[in-house]
Amino acid sequence: MSKQRWFSTSWSDTGLHPGIIVVAVFLIAYPWFTSDFFTFQIGAYSLILATIALSLMMLAGYGGMISLAQLTAAGLAGYTVAILGENSVGVMGLGWPWWLTVIIAISFAAIFSSFVGAISVRTEGIYTIMITLAIAVAFFFFVRQNYVIFNGFTGFAGVEPPTLFGIYWRNPTPFYYLTLVIAALSLAAVFYISRSTFGLTLQAIRDNPRRMRSLGFNVPFHRIFAYFLSGIIAGTAGVLLVWFNGRISPGSIGVDVVIDILVIAVVGGLRHPIGPFLGAIAFVLLENFAIDLIDRERFNTVIGLAFLLIVLFSPDGMLGLWHRLRNKFRTARENRMAMNGVNQIDPHSQESFDNP
Template sequence: MSELLTAARPRLDGTFLERIGLGNIALVIFLVIYPAVASEFFIVQIGAYSLIWGMLALSLMILAGYGGMVSMAQISIAGVAGYTVAIFGMNHTGVHGFGWPFWILVPFAVLLAALVAGLIGLISNRTEGIYTIMITLAVATGFFYFTQQNYALFNGHSGFAGIEAPKFWGINWRAPVPFYYLCLGCAVLSYAAVLYASRSAYGLTLQAVRDNARRMRALGYDVTRHKVVAYFYSGLIAGLGGVLLVWFNGRISPGTIDVSAAINVLVIAVIGGMRHPIGPFLGAVVVVLIQTFAIDVVGAERYNTLIGLVFLLIVFASPDGILGLWEKAKLRAPREQVFQLDPLRAGVMSITNRRKRNI
């Protein structure tokens, strides 16, 4: 089976820079110099916050975009990592707080989150298709109620407060600019990893499974295992996002991981678009901007209506989100570049007839 993939795999020629892509390089340069031009509010409340939610939505995008599995439980996975940081690290609530050093704590939290994600994948892959969304939503809601009513482990309704990003290398990572760079580093790492993995043999197989699971099964692939592994990988990113989120908020409680948060992840991914890993980050910027500035537009408190309407509009008008709008705009412009498919994707097309997904 690997011969097929290696045969279809084009040579990765060109310089290192060409392989990364000019767009990505320009984006990273912009994001690196962003703190120099933005105010503190824009660095943390918009910049870092968008990056964190972008990572959470990215973890969903892996599953939905490459695997065809829309999971609503990504926020719960982030919550597992967040609660782990609160319970095993330091908090000011006086419950648990074992004070593990961050360099054990963070990998442990992320790994635990990924394992939980794999478990959720195992459960939700007992059935297929639209059931996934139901089972994962049930898992997310159930986890929310569990953290709310359980005091022994999760300290119930009030959760944990006073959780701080660590200080190391002489830098206080809780300060605005270092925290922004911390988020940026994690986001770029996740983004690059997803881009790389989407072109790896595993990534191509996963996309083939999404397009035609029956054929892949007939070819001898273990479909369920590929899907569960995708959950594990997405759990790594969601877990990392969860750790950053708990450091950002300084606290975690059931309210952090409730159903509206679970929906928020999906809304961001759908608004941004799930055909490319940049989509979730675009969506995150849009949604965070709406959440922050809607108060000035629709008056206090009604921003959820606005977000809901934007979401509905996107679902109706452009199922591929902002990315889809962008591609449509590019198609209108008479440039043939657009029709040249990514050579790596062409590899998948030779294996399976790649159906155009709506999401």
């Protein structure tokens, strides 16, 4: 108990678990002991996907709104970078300075996300899924048909991050640290938001919109603002994604990728911001190494089956699975302790009986 109090900070009520420090040290040291492939294709890629899924988790977990248009917001940011910045295709590529491009890209994503929110805000639950899915698919078809701005089917290639402080940021190790910092900041932001007044109001709206409305809260505004914030996160990740791939085309924002993001968030767990990160790591590992287990062509079947099993048997995702296992072990241990008579002596273990 006292150990936890040492690490607790003002904005956290659970305290900083020693496990978090171990994970942080591991993540920082990660590029030192792995190959470039693991740093870039596994590490950085998982972190980018996780950040996009995090923006979905924020909406779904705290706002109860499952938006499938988060990847579309990220894709819009990516396209903006390719259009306003430089690309090697010869269409658009206005060559604006990178910092301006990035700011505009992220604001576009945030505005787009707010727009999605404004459209779907008056509806709830499954209706939101349908509308956001329709928006995502419509944007995909639009981008594929529009050659003037979005260069249609081919999309853009040769999109590069800037060379800054003498470092080429697309090298595996610098890029990994860049994504790590962005992901950590987004995670911290989501944590902070979830405990702020705004976040608490949002969660209350999720649980009972009608009561919040009669208490005088502006329900649509809170929801749209949540979309705006998640759009910022998604847009930032979208910029990283286009730098990571170096290219963007309608295929990067297609329905299968939209669904992948949903799979990552749901498989990881929608209740806690760490969920999308677990989901993304599992997804990327499976994507890269499923080739050893089965035919690479059938990757989608594996992903679909994993998704199906998680939804069927553990609606809270991997996190829910972990909590259930931990509780089972804990109850078993405490049962043993109770039989040995330890429980009466140590009142702390009694607590766990009340909230399993």
